[in-house]
Every structure is written in structure tokens, then in C-alpha cells.
Amino acid sequence: MTAPLLSLRGISKSYGQIRANQGIDLDVAPQSIHAILGENGAGKSTLMKLIYGVEQPDVGTVVWDGEPLSVASPAEARRKGIGMVFQHFSLFETLTVVENIQLVVPGRKADLTQRIRTLGRDFGLEVDPLAHVHPLSVGERQRVEIIRCLMTNPKLLILDEPTSVLPPQSVDKLFDTLRRLRDGGVSILFISHKLEEIRAICDRATILRGGRVTGHVDPREYDAHDLARMMIGRDMPEPMPALPQSGGEKRLEIIGLDYQPDDPFAVPLSDISLTVRAGEILGIAGISGNGQSELAALISGEAVLPREQRDRIYMMGKDVGRLDAAARRLLGFAFVPEDRHGRGAVPEMSLVLNSLLTAHPLNLIRHGLVNKTKATAFTNACILQYDVRTPGPEAEAGALSGGNLQKFIVGRETMLSPKLLFVAQPTWGVDIGAASAIRRRLITLRNEGMAILVISEELEELFELCDSIQVLHHGTLSPPLVTQATRPEEIGRYMIGAHTASQTADRKALP
Amino acid sequence: MSAFSAAFLPTLVRRERASLAATLLAPPVALAAATVVNLELYVLMGRDPVAVAYAMLLEPFLSWASFSEVLLKIGPLLLIAQGLAIGFRAKVFNIGAEGQFILGAIFASAIPVWFPQATGQWIWPVMLLLGTLGGALWASLTAFWRVRLNANEILVSLMLSLVAAQFLNYLLLGPWKDPNGFNFPQSVMFQYDAMVPILISGTRVNVSLLLTIALSIAAWIFMQKSFIGYKLQVGGLAPRAASYAGFNEGWAIWLSLLIGGCAAGLAGAAEVAGPLGQLQRSISTGYGYAAIIVAYLGGLHPIGIIVSALCMAVLYIGGDNAMVSANLPIAAVRVFQGSLLLAYLVAVAFVRYRLEWRRAAYRSQP
Structure with a gap:
């Protein structure tokens, strides 16, 4: 084996009482894609922060390219050729996309704008370089982060859960990008808890549990089940099958909703129609930034419709378009928002x-x-x-x-035993054990007759949970697709808007 | 070079949770720091620091006469600060208590000015009620523009204080001037029944002190126990959580400003119907602004505010003493107040943050 590009020996880091990393050894070979696998709280993010210079280890040594290394700051890490895409983003909200990139990449704004557009096209990371960051969704912000890292031509690229916000087609495209980067001489540290992905792309995997390394493996030699056991230390909980259910009463009905938000950067919604019945889970798929937050706020009552918009949103049979969040809750509505800190x-x-x-x-x-x-x-x-x-x-x-x-x-x-439960991103950043507990709970509630609406970016989750799925793209909603009769690729086509485009092409082709 | 400075300059690091010790220590540490800095200032000014410290910090406690004056000063400071603190907890920054205080005084004065011959025990309670109403009305101007046009309440309430002061000037130089007052800008002296009854004979301390203490207890129940107080605090800490839960933001702004306005207006009424006995230009010696410091120094907590109001009242009386006995300029008290607030704001940063000296040992190691 060739000398490793990055080598950690005995790295430990504590925050007060919490020992986030204990005696971590890790070797990353040149030109490899190396997975760091572990549940939330296993110490993956801390370890990456130590490598990237955000934090300093309490003890331990780091060897980079054969030289001892101590990185005092991310700027120094970038100079040495280490780039990182964080799970929680580090973008200035009041600046535009290109201005954010200008902070770390020298160059004229016009050139950078051009390069961003090219990178975006090449890797399916479309984002408007001149848009301000503050109205961008979490998904779009992550695209900016990935582009920003790619622009500094790093030797080691750290990606913290990069695929959680991408549709299947873009994940394949991103993997393609990562393979090309690897073949071009870049090593990649890939943090994830999605086992199939790791098996698909990674050459090596280091598994963390409770702040310690529990294994160095070749992920292709194990199946997802084995990896999961190493990761959580016990067997994976089985997904719970949903009982077939006949249609109950309508608990939420949205009819032809059009919405023009005040914020010029927010996504306008057009002709949104959906129905959620008692004993049913409806999923809304789509890449964030396609109108999810706008739709969620209109359903929850945090945004209300203008006076002239009547008969658009019904809950428990009542027109609620002008009711505030508290009044809707009195009707038996409950809501789990996507952001927990400061909102939920x-x-x-x-x-x-x-x-x-x-x-x-x-x-x-x-x-x-x-x-x-x-x-x-x-x-x-x-x-x-x-x-x-x-x-x-x-x-x-x-x-x-x-x-x-x-x-x-x-x-x-x-x-609160609501009649209608609305959950946005139910398991975002939640470890595997807790995520499956939440999903099973939702299915139990459905079986007991609750109407549930779920917005999620994780297709696997929607397929596990939902009776039917609708896809949100550019502020319009696809017709409902019955989950059991639909393949993920089909949803994926709706997610990137290819479905409607091919339909129009078909129609045009007809004589 | 950067490594050098990073090794010797501490950085502020966010604590995992708020430190209770820092919360409790912040006010006394700030008070001590401000005292030391100001005493040094007096040395630079050529005054005897021991004499000043004696006059300022000890003398108010040494005679019943001067301590009763401290009790008298506590009234308006405590009342206004309790009202303001409720708004500050909701992040509604009413900086215009001074103006609301003046309007309270004006409204209360309307009865003795217009009906100087009226008698009966009903007069002073009605004056206090009118004063409360006046303060609330003045604050409602700010609330209206904030809710309607999202006009910043700090600027609107602050500027309305200047308007209130000019309105007072107009009344005292024009329609409300005492015809027998040798052209001084002041109203008639109020009749006996327009004065709040004295609580402790031989002093100027009146019944409004009891009212203030009762209202402090009410403020404590309101903020710590009531659901409305809880809603206001959620709105202040996490506005998006408040809107998620369906707590009405406009309503919270109205309530915060009205509570502050009522308290300041009542304090203004109690001042003219208490120690002053007439409407004058100098009815307020900056109570509305000093109460902001009192509120923060008390950690925006009703019990803490009682302690900080006592400190501030001592500072007022002690400052007066020092002016006489140690020849201190009148601005010295304001400087003390300002440095006290500054020291407190620095100290309170350590409730959520701590200093961390980066490990030089790790850095030197290869």
C-alpha cells in the first residue's frame, strides 16, 4: 500500500463531560473515496472538524502528505489542500452566492459567475450565482457549499452527508463527479449513514460508534445489514408494514391553491391540489427550495392567504385559509416543522x-x-x-x-392526538435507531386513523411511509402516485421536472 | 504571527448551557467594576475618592432622613423598570419610558389644574389612574406604528419622549402656568386631597411605595407563572417558535408597550402627586432612562429589579450628597450610571460565553 495522504494517530477530543472522539486512528489513501460511517452523535462531525482545523484535538498526531500537520484554522486547511462541505452550512446570508465564493476563491466576479454556472451544469448543482443566500433553501445552500469546495481544487475533499438533499438522478451524477475527482487525484472523505450509497461508491470505510473506531473495512465486502450492525452495535429494526386502509374522511384538502409570496426570493406556488384522508399518509417529495417551506407555512397557518383567496385550504371540512396557526390547531391540527431550534x-x-x-x-x-x-x-x-x-x-x-x-x-x-398531523422532514439529522422509531410511530398512528402529511427529501423514507406520493417541483405539485405502483426513478423524474418536459415533447411529436 | 496572537489572546466560546453562577455574579461584579473605575475617575479629577465613596455609597444608609429619600427614589425607578422589563423579555424595546412618565404626570395634573378647589379622598386615586392612562396612550402611539408599519419601536418611543418634553414645556409656559407663580414655568401647587397620603410620618415616603411593591409581586407572578407572560417570553427568545405555536406577534407588541406605558405613566402621576406637589419642568431627572439600566441590572427578573432599583436609588441620593460634600459635578452620576450599564453588559456576556485560551502546548508540539 502506498503512503497514506492523511494519517491520524490517537486523536481525542472532549467537550466538557462529553468525549466526542477517543483514540481515533485513520488512514486515507491517495486517490480513494473513504467513508466515515456512524450514527448521529458517533463523533463523525467532530473528527472532520479536527481535520479541517475548526477545532484542535486534545491529544494525538496528524500526518498530511508525509509531514506532521497542525491546522490552526480552516483557512490554513484550505491552503494545504483540504476542502470541506459541512452538514450545517457556513455561508453569509446577506451576500450572494458568487460573493460567498469570492471570499475563499480569488478571481473576478464575472469569471467566478461563469465558473459557477459551468460547475453547476457539469455536476447538476444548479444555483443562481447572483441570488442572495438568505432565501435559499437548505438544499440549494448545500449545492453552493459543494461548488465552493470544488472551486479551490482540493487534494482532500470532506463531504458531510452530502447526498441527503439530492434526488436519485443527482446522487448518481454526484457520484460520477466524485469518481472523476478521485481519478483526477483527489481523495474524498465521505460521511454518511446511508449504507447502500457507501457500498456503491466507497473504497474504504471507517466505522465509528460512541466516539471510537469500531472497524476499518472494505464496504463492498459486506452487505448493508452487516454494516448497520457494526454501526449501531445491534440488529437493525425491521420496517413496519402498513395495513391496507380504505379511504376515510377528508382531513386536509387543498384545491387549486395559487400563492404569490411577498419575498421576491421565495417560490410562488401555482395550482396546488392535494387531499389527505383519515388513515392515510401522503408524502410530498422534491428537492428543497421548490416551494416546500412556502407550502408548509400555508398549511400550518404561519402564513395566511390574502383576503380574496377563499375556498382553497380545508381542514376537517372547514375553510382555514385565513385562520392563524392557533385556530387551526384548535381544529385538531398538529405540525412538526423542519427546523427544530427556534421554531419547533x-x-x-x-x-x-x-x-x-x-x-x-x-x-x-x-x-x-x-x-x-x-x-x-x-x-x-x-x-x-x-x-x-x-x-x-x-x-x-x-x-x-x-x-x-x-x-x-x-x-x-x-x-395532542391530532386528527391531522403534518411532519416536515421527520428524520433529518436523526440517527438510524431514532429515525426508524419515528417512522414506525407514524405508521402506527396512521393505522389508528390519523391523517398524516409528510414532506421529505429522502425518497427511501417516503417509500417506507406513504400510501401515495406527490412531487413538488418549481412550486407545482404532481398528481398523486400510488407508492406501491411507482418506482423511485419515476418520482426522480418529477423531482427534476423531466417528466412534464418529456410529456410535452411526446405531445409535440404526435401528428 | 497569527499563531502567536492566537496563543495569547483568549477567544469567546459559547457555553453548552447558560451559567447560573455568571448570571448571579454579573450584577455585583458590574457594580464593583463601575465603582472602581469611577473612583479612579474622581482621583483624576482631583477629588478625594474616600470622601466621594463615603458620601455616595455609605451616607445614604447612615441617617433615617437620607434613607427615606432613597425609599422615595426607589418608587419611580422600580415601577418603570418592572414595566420595561416585561417588554424587554419579549424583545420589545421601549426606550421612551421618559415620555410616558411625563404624559402620566400631565394627565394626573389635569384634575388639580382644572379643579383646584375640588376636595375629597377620591382625587389622588383618580389622578393615579389618569396618569396610568396617559402613559399607556403615549406608548400606544409607538405600538400602533410598530404593528402597522413595522416602524422601529426604539426610535419612535425615544423620539416621542422629546415630543412629550416639549408638550410639557408648552403647557407650563402657556395654558397651565400658575397665574400667581411669578412667571415661573410651573403649575399651581396641588390641593391637599390631590396628594398621595404619607406612609411614614416625618418623611416624604408615601403610599405609592406600597403600590409599587405590590405591582412588583404582580410582575413576578405575571412573568414567572402566567401563560401570557410565557407567550411574551417565547416571542422574545424565538419569534419563529411563537408564530409556529400561533402566538400573535402584534398582540405581544401592544401588550408589552402598554404595560411599560402604564407603569411609567403611574410613576409620573405618583411623582407629581407625591414629593413634587405640582407640575414642573424638571419632574423627571431621567427616571425613564435610568429605569432601563435598572431593568437590565436586575437581569430583567422582577426580584432582581427590586435589588437593582435600590442600588440605583442609592446612587441618585449618594450622587446628590457627593455633589454637595465632595464638589462632584452633576454629570458624575450619569457617568456612573452609564459605566454601570456598560460593565453589566460586558459581564452578562459571560452567562452564555466563556473565555478560552487556546492551547499553546498543542501548537508547539509537531
């Missing part, structure tokens, strides 16, 4: 106080005063039932990991 929960407040946020109608208020005993009991029940890992109900929500906070929010909303 107040990070600075305790879990008990976060329970009050939406569960206050469950007699948690008496004579205008908070009934602390009942609120604490509710919180404890939620922690217990949904296996929220926390020191206790008085812990600040912000101190919980993303996955645990999500379990808490899902728990809080489902304990």
Missing part, C-alpha cells in the same frame, strides 16, 4: 416550557397560570414514550442533540 422548540427554555408551546390546551393552564405539575407530567410522559435522551424535563431544549429534540417534538405533537 425554544432552545433557551426547558423541555417543560417547550411542552407548553403547543400542548397548553391539554389543561396545562389553570386560571391563566401555568400548571407546573401537569406540564412536568406531560413532559415526563413524552420523554418516556419517545425515548428522548435527556438529563430530565428541566434540561434546556438547546442542550439536546438534534435527533433527541426531534423525538421530543414529534412526541409532543402526536400526544
